[in-house]
Amino acid sequence: MAYLSKEQHKLVSDAVGEAEAATSGEIVPVITQRSDDYADVALTWAIAIAFTAMSVFAALPAPFLNFWDATVADWGHEWTTGELASMTIALGLLAFVGTWLLLLVPAVRLAAVPRPVKAQRVRQRAMRHFKVGAEGRTHGRTGVLLYLSMQEHRAEIVADEPIAVKVDAEVWGEAMADMLDEVRKGCIAEGIAAGVRDVGVVLSQHFPRQDDDRNELPDRLIEL
Numbered sequence: 001m002a003y004l005s006k007e008q009h010k011l012v013s014d015a016v017g018e019a020e021a022a023t024s025g026e027i028v029p030v031i032t033q034r035s036d037d038y039a040d041v042a043l044t045w046a047i048a049i050a051f052t053a054m055s056v057f058a059a060l061p062a063p064f065l066n067f068w069d070a071t072v073a074d075w076g077h078e079w080t081t082g083e084l085a086s087m088t089i090a091l092g093l094l095a096f097v098g099t100w101l102l103l104l105v106p107a108v109r110l111a112a113v114p115r116p117v118k119a120q121r122v123r124q125r126a127m128r129h130f131k132v133g134a135e136g137r138t139h140g141r142t143g144v145l146l147y148l149s150m151q152e153h154r155a156e157i158v159a160d161e162p163i164a165v166k167v168d169a170e171v172w173g174e175a176m177a178d179m180l181d182e183v184r185k186g187c188i189a190e191g192i193a194a195g196v197r198d199v200g201v202v203l204s205q206h207f208p209r210q211d212d213d214r215n216e217l218p219d220r221l222i223e224l
Contacts, residue, residue, distance in 0.1 A: 008189035012221040015193035019200025025142040026217040032224040034151040035125040042103040050096035118152045126156035166206045
């Protein structure tokens, strides 16, 4: 799914070029629909609900058995140990399959993911993209990745070590806030551009542009 048009991509690219005009740093904005498919989380939920259904049946079998007898089996049916075990397993399988099918719906699956897990996965994906696309790829190791994950409603800023040494993580808070304020309004390109400009201001203070600086990374938004 493409979030931005060519004109919106240009807006972000222009913001990157303007921000880098005053710094030796290189800014790489990235936007993605989702940072993970959370298949392991869905599997964990399906297993947990299956075992819960089996445990509830084992502890309180009467309501289930009475319902079964009233709708399917003959009155006065005597349940054997094997039949009870089979019913327990069947309930577990039904609960597992039903939960898994429900969690195939992307919105439901994402809603079932705990917020700390989302935050961790977005951070991990941002770090992976940074290592591939920006880390150590500039002469002075002055690359910064600005990462926006739309479905998780989260953003990350990852910087090369020389920048991280000089700039506390809290300093990026203003860039994050300005970006997310616009994104919440539906102005995605404007939000990314605002974040890029704020990052550029911070970089210009610590890594001002030198006469021999050259552009080492493309001034464009990467849409995954």
